[in-house]
Amino acid sequence: MSFRSRVAGAAGLALSLATSVAMSVALGTSALAQDAKAPIKIGVLSDMSGPFADQAGTGSVTAAQLAVEDFAKEAGELKVEIVSADHQNKPDIGLATARRWLDQEGVSTIVDLPNSAVALAVSNLMRERHRVALASSALTSDLTGKACAPTTVQWVSDTWAQGSATARAIAGRGLKSWYFVTVDYALGHALERDATVALKAAGGTVKGSSKHPLNAGDFASPLLSAQGSGAQVLALADTGADMINAVKQAAEFGVMPEMRLAALFVQLSDTHALGLKAAQGLQLASAFYWDRTDGTRAFAKRFGERMNGRMPTENHAGVYSSTLAYLRAVRDTGTIEGEKVVAAMREKPINDPLFGTVTVRQDGRAVHDLFLYEVKAPADSKGPYDYYKLLDTVPGDQAFRPMAEGGCPLVK
Incomplete structure (x- = not known):
């Protein structure tokens, strides 16, 4: 099942993104054609019906929506669209979905990724395609170890x-x-x-x-x-x-x-x-715990209003924070090229309302208390x-x- 939400940014600073499509034989990847009028597409790839559906699932889509809405206040003319899908905890299904999003739907980043096997597979694909994987709900520490990638950021926690x-x-x-x-x-x-x-x-x-x-x-x-x-x-x-x-x-x-x-x-x-x-x-x-600070309580209140009173998990908080940080980096760099966007996320500490001060290390680990x-x-x-x-x-x-x-x- 796919859920879509489109948010247009307020008038202001325009984002100039590449408008030509080029094939890079040496890297074996194609660049994504996009301009200031085309939306940045965020794919929420999650477990919508299995053992992690309550930890992530539809709540992760809601969290991404909240991030996009908050970003709209500072987005200029940049538009953002959310798509979502259920990977069913099967790496082959998750990988096929990610490929379709990249090849046919112009998705520029994939977020959430509960289930470490799915996350590892998608992270490798995003490295090949020079797009960002935001592994906010994946726990394996291999994502910042032997399987680290210059286009992957692992938020929240790990094993x-x-x-x-x-x-x-x-x-x-x-x-x-x-x-x-x-x-x-x-x-x-x-x-x-x-x-x-x-x-x-x-x-x-x-x-x-x-x-x-x-x-x-x-x-x-x-x-x-x-x-x-x-x-x-x-x-x-x-x-x-x-x-x-x-x-x-x-x-x-x-x-x-x-x-x-x-x-x-x-x-x-x-x-x-x-x-x-x-x-x-x-x-x-x-x-993350919803009742820890004024910032976490404010986020939880908005989340609960859309989720029938449920409070957010740390996975949901991770989707919100990593999505917002990604969008700001895209805006600041004027590109969706994964290596450049992640490099921008590493440049300086991120003042995050849910996790406090966050720094992104060279290995892709987002560090916070x-x-x-x-x-x-x-x-x-x-x-x-x-x-x-x-x-x-x-x-x-x-x-x-x-x-x-x-x-x-x-x-x-």
Whole structure:
């Protein structure tokens, strides 16, 4: 299903973009013909119907709309159009959609990209076509490591940040023997890998690991294996519907309180689906929470008015912020050429209303503070979506993997 929205900028500074189409044989790519009257097209490629639909999905389209509307106040004569599609968590479908958008519909950037396998495939395509990939909902740290690209920016968080922050916090309380239940694709593999590095650095050990397919319904076998391992911590290296089902079934199997539960990637929609009774006491790392500042609350109010009262997840916040930063860079550079746009995003810190000060590194990592939260008990919540209490702030330079350690070939 495709959703389109067109926003015309107010009269003012015109953007001059290339009007000729040229083939570059050496680079194997074609330039996108565009002029000041043609719209900049943003493709929101998301999971609209699967396990990440609540974390991203239609909410990501809404977040992109809000960014385009805010940009219209400063856009001059530049027009912006949004298109969206469901990648169905299949890399081949995501890649085919991205190719169609680039070749037939003139899309200049693709944003959101929940599902790391899809994000990696699309990032590589955008590198080949010299267009920008805004991986705002993709978590694999490989996007700023061995698979980094000069045309990709990864916003919000990644597996290194999530795994490291969670492992350090829990191991610091003496819970150092872990068993992983891991979703069997790029996200889960990276989450387990990055959390294991941090756990071992804190003196911890891994007692074992079980893999499960994406969108699994039955967690009996991995949970029984975890119980029999003797580990202190059951670490869930998955997210969305899989994480929710695993937590619910862990309660049914009586895994807690014998084992402590560590969910390595929890978003607000997941906590909402679990309910505070099941989720209370869960500690998590997040780059965004709707009730943290005046800026986040203002954004959440606008978002909720269009989403039947739902509050935004950090994925939704990432779509808004990365889209707005991209549009400003296009306006300032007068081009949609990916390398030049990303270079402009790196030039100076971005003052973002949702994430605070953001800097984009050479490896494509958008760096900002990360926060440690604990899920409130039901008695402490004032109402729907009042779920988290702040425990600690992790400064951006500590929250994300040091650039020199990621293996990104762009880093010198």
